[in-house]
Amino acid sequence: MENGFSYQIREQTGGSVFDFDATAGSLMECPSLAAQLGEGTGPRNGVAHPAMPILFVVGELDSTVYALRISREGRLDPFEVVSCLPDNFIGFSRASAVVLSPDGARLHVSNRGHDSICTFDVVDRGRLASPRWSGSDGRTPRFACYNPEGTGLLITNEESDTIVSIPSGGSGPAVLVARTASPTCIAFRHAPRESSRSPLG
Structure with missing residues (x-):
């Protein structure tokens, strides 16, 4: 939610914008603010930068990341598109998860087929630079997220039945x-805080 607007990733149109009425709890689509992405992109997931008015959207079908600036009016304006795959890769692959580091300095995308995590540095008012790849040590890395400490990236290898971790910098084994059957998501349960009061009150 940015500037009172809600953003939705759509398979055909790219990014849609909805005006959110907090009082009524309702959404109204604003077609004039929507973004049109390239044909064959297949937008899958998006993540907003924690400090800049930028939305990163991953294209599942063409393995790309779009960077879109969010205007004061809530309009989505694409300003960069980059590939999540190495230039020399030839084969079948589909992008899936897109994750920002807690400080917004790095963007990670999982590649199902290339079976890797692509990591970019977020520089120059939201542009993506220095792509590097870490193997997921399994097949079909579908989901990724940071661990609760923010020190490492957790990846679910759906077809290898494993969850693995890579360093937050995006390089390293x-x-x-x-090990768990077909992992597709990770959720964390917060442990209840211990009461500081004595058992006698």
Whole structure:
């Protein structure tokens, strides 16, 4: 939610914008503010930068990341598109997860087929630079997120039944965290805080 607007990623049109009425709890689509992405992009997921008015959208079908600036009026304006795959890769691959580091300095995208995590540095008012790839040590890395400490990226390898971790910088070997059947998502449960009061009140 930015500037009172809600943003939705759509398979055909790219990015749609909805005006949010907090009083009524309702949404109204604003077609004039929407973004049109390239044909065959297949927008899948998006993530907003924590400090800049920028939305990053991953294209599932063409393995790209779009950077869109969010105007004061809520309009989405694409200003950069980059590939999540190495220039020399030939084969089938589909992009999936898109994750920003807690400080907004790095953007990560998972590649299903190339079976890797592509990491970009976020520089120059939201542009993406210095792409590098870490193997996911498994097949079909579908989901990714930071661990609660913000020190490493967790990846679910759906077809290898594993969850692995890679360093937050985006380089280094993947380390096995857990084995579980077809993992597609990770959710964290916060432990209840221990009461400072004595048992006698």
